[in-house]
Amino acid sequence: METQQKADMILSSNAVFTGIMDTPQPGAVAIVGNKIAAIGSEADMESLIGPDTKQYRYHNELIMPGFHDFHLHLMLGSLAQDSVHLHEARSEEEAAEMVRKFADTRPNDSWIIGFGWYHVYWENGQLPHRSTLDRVISERPVFLFNAECHGAWVNSKALEMANITRDTPNPPFGEIGKDDDGEPTGFLYETAMGLAREAFVLPHERRQRLLRSFLQQAARLGITSVNDMFPLPGLDFGDLPLYKEFEEREELTSRIHFLAPLNGDLDYAKELRSTYTSGTLQFSGLKQFLDGVPTTYTAYLLAPYSDKPDTYGDTLLPPHMIKQWTNEADREGFRIRFHACGDGAVRLGLDAFEEARRANGVRDSRHTIEHIEVIHPEDIPRLHELGVIASMQPEHLAASENFSDNAYLSRLGKEREAFTFPIKTLEEAGTKIAFSSDFPVVPLNPLLEIYRAITRVHNDGLPKGGWNGKERISLAQALRYYTWGPAYGTFRELELGTLEPGKLADIVVLGQNLFEVSPEEVRDASVRMTIMDGKIVFQE
Structure with missing residues (x-):
């Protein structure tokens, strides 16, 4: 008779949020090797406990899937x-x-x-x-x-x-x-x-130190996966040889999915796609900028800026070039992610994806638009229709300390204000959403983004009820957008993003049950333990 394999580790708590239901339940998670072996009651785990099983019993601390930052610059x-x-x-x-x-x-x-x-x-x-x-x-x-x-x-x-x-x-x-x-x-x-x-151009020793420091910080914040967006306008930030070096030494405590520039050179992209395929370091697609940002009038709008009527902003590349590159990359099976803050850039991105789909046929491409700080109402249903993911960073909406200093109010004006950071509207339209920090533009802490998504207030607590309060979302959805959403966005929802038997053991334990505390306590919650690939990578 086959003996059942014993668990390496069992975590139990009154609050286990698997990401499948909307509320946490009392229960336990058993880990064998680098995978979740079982989820159930503490009694269900009895048969999995062996002489070497490590058991971690929590009271009301929240056990949930590890955070996955869908857009940062590592x-x-x-x-x-x-x-x-x-x-x-x-x-x-x-x-x-x-x-x-x-x-x-x-x-x-x-x-x-x-x-x-x-x-x-x-x-x-x-x-x-x-x-x-x-x-x-x-x-x-x-x-x-x-x-x-x-x-x-x-x-x-x-x-x-x-x-x-x-x-x-x-x-x-x-x-x-x-x-x-x-x-x-x-x-x-x-x-x-x-x-x-x-x-x-930094010395190797300093780059090693920077990466090590990042991984320690990510583990401390419960982040078990990231999407590293190498390109910035005119600069390409990334260090694949260094990432590979850390992976070979088993020092990568966060999974890195990286993106290279969409620039017409598909040979290099194909080489990256075939080379970096592991579970901890993998190529994830191509990225390009369609516009800049509203605060410096470089975001591309469909109508002029309210406080500078002589400009609409502009695209960073000619639209015909964007569409050509998109068409070519889509035909070769690449996924594409576009930075688009202004409603004009969002529309250009959607148009490019739609034209590629018409030319190359429908497939599960999971093309993505980053930021979507403002959208034209006519474009809201198009993301769902085209299967485009909305990659959003709620913390950006509170870039100023005080609501009265919010530059979006003057830049975009009253009419467009209703369509700024339209998270709930996109959710209701059936759009797949993934959250991230855009670190270092804002801090790496996922709980800041989650706090902002559920409150939409600035640090001064204003405006009461949140800026565009109708766009606030539930805590369960905000957590999903930082776990399952990015897993789906990286084509890894069968391995990551929820707590289910057979999935990879990427798990975080938070200091409180977020579902029972105030929004301010959500923002300030600490991490007790982070597990990546079945290994404890941080413990308080």
């Missing part, structure tokens, strides 16, 4: 955490002074790198100038990403290192800021940031 975010943060600055001068203090602590860094400044919240609301940085640091190049990573403020030394002068032409789909005399101001828009790519 190495860029890790670098951000090892750089100067300028989010708190309230003026150009204050930001420059923060850069100076940081640079003094890093005498050996060849470039000084920073993140997070936001001129929209500065006293004068103006874009910064290189001369302000030159006054505090002139001998070393400085490169400072703005809050959305779609523009950078640099000093004169950085312009010199990047060979940017008054005669340098704008790169395609980017712009070198210039003053009335034609001299560079030190602001690089979109793909112009790529002219200074030398800033990101």
Whole structure:
């Protein structure tokens, strides 16, 4: 007679959220090897307990599927955490002074790198100038990403290192800021940031340290899978050789699904697709930018900006090129993910997917649109009709600390305001939704996104009932969009995303039952334990 295999580990609690039902139930999860062997009552587990079975009994802590961040920038975010943060600055001068203090602590860094400044919240609301940085640091190049990573403020030394002068032409789909005399101001828009790519050539030892630090942080936050979006406008952030090195040493404590640029070069994409196929490191498709972001008027709208009626924003690439590349990649069976913040860019993405489907036939492509910060009502049903996933980041809707500083109100105006971050509307239209952080644009913590999705308030608690309160969603749905949604989005819903026998053991235990606490306690909840592939990768 065959003896039943004993569990390596059994977790039990009064609150097990499998992701299948809308509420947690008392129960237990048994793990054998790297898989979930059984789910049931504690009594059901008796026969699985052997002499070596580790048992973890919790009272009311929530056991649930591991979080899966569907859109982040792994190495860029890790670098951000090892750089100067300028989010708190309230003026150009204050930001420059923060850069100076940081640079003094890093005498050996060849470039000084920073993140997070936001001129929209500065006293004068103006874009910064290189001369302000030159006054505090002139001998070393400085490169400072703005809050959305779609523009950078640099000093004169950085312009010199990047060979940017008054005669340098704008790169395609980017712009070198210039003053009335034609001299560079030190602001690089979109793909112009790529002219200074030398800033990101980092020593191997530092890159190892950055990746290790990221993996530790992800495990501490209960994240067991990520989707690493390599491309930024003009820059390609990713480090496949390093990821592979960590995988071979069994040091990847989070599954990495990565995306390469959609740029017309399918030979390279095919090579990646056939090379990276493991359960912990795999190619996941192609990504491209259709537009920028509303705060800098670079998101592409169908009607002019409410507070700048002379512009609609623009596409980063010509629409005919986007459609051609989409058609070609779709024909070769690639999935495509488009950054599209404005309603004009969302429509362009949907049009490109629709034309590819007409040309190549219907298949389960799981093409995706990222962000969808505003949508035209006529396009709402099209995502479901075309099988397009909405990849959304609720924390972006509260980018400003206070609701009164919310730039979307002035940029988009009253009429479009009803269709900003339309999560519930898309859900009701049958759209598949996946949540993520867009780290380092906002922090990596999934519970921030979940808090924002269920409340839609800013950090000042306003507006009462939430901004576009009708777009709030339930806690169960928010958790699914951070677990099952991304698993579906990476074609792995049969292995990941819910707690079911036979699935991979990617599990998180939270410090409280989120279904019994206030939204603020949801946001501030801690992680007790993270399990990835059947191994404990974090324990409080």
